[in-house]
């Protein structure tokens with residue numbers, strides 16, 4: 770478990786939360802609590818509201834005024850993979866579902882110490898150059914890796930890109 774500096778803002782802010790799987794991973798590594806989350810799909814909203822009845826959903830992340838959102842130590846984002854997936858149209862940053870620009874804006878305002886991102890491995894071919902450049906420009910150093918679900922014991926490959934970035938300020 771990573772030792773926490775308690776002078777920093779606490780908590781995890783979750784973007785494109787889904788059922789909160791990435792947040793569970795972040796909580797298990799960083800040992801922090803969910804402070805707010807953001808999703809627009811009724812299914813994930815139902816699951817998250819059940820498990821975290823007291824944690825607010827900020828809704829559509831494209832509509833949020835980030836200057837009014839409580840700061841957090843960690844932001845997670847498993848943003849939609851359709852623009853980058855080999856199974857899709859492969860439009861990358863041209864896809865209307867490409868949400869990274871809004872996530873980047875949120876990070877620029879919130880400036881969390883850690884950012885944890887998750888997407889399909891195909892993101893490395895489509896759009897990850899933009900993500901890397903934006904993180905670097907905001908002063909984050911980062912490491913990434915591709916992990917298969919089978920490496921965690923699941924009976925399928927499902928390769929996923931994970932990125933952990935740290936604010937160097």
Ligand SMILES: C[S@@+](CC[C@H](N)C(=O)[O-])C[C@H]1O[C@@H](n2cnc3c(N)ncnc32)[C@H](O)[C@@H]1O
Pocket residue numbers: 784785786787788789790791792807808809810813828829830831846847848849850868887
């Ligand atoms: C790939 S899933 C995330 C899965 C998540 N990492 C998990 O562990 O469950 C992407 C999520 O982004 C959400 N999403 C799409 N557009 C959004 C938006 N404008 N604002 C907030 N969430 C959005 C979708 O509803 C979906 O649940």
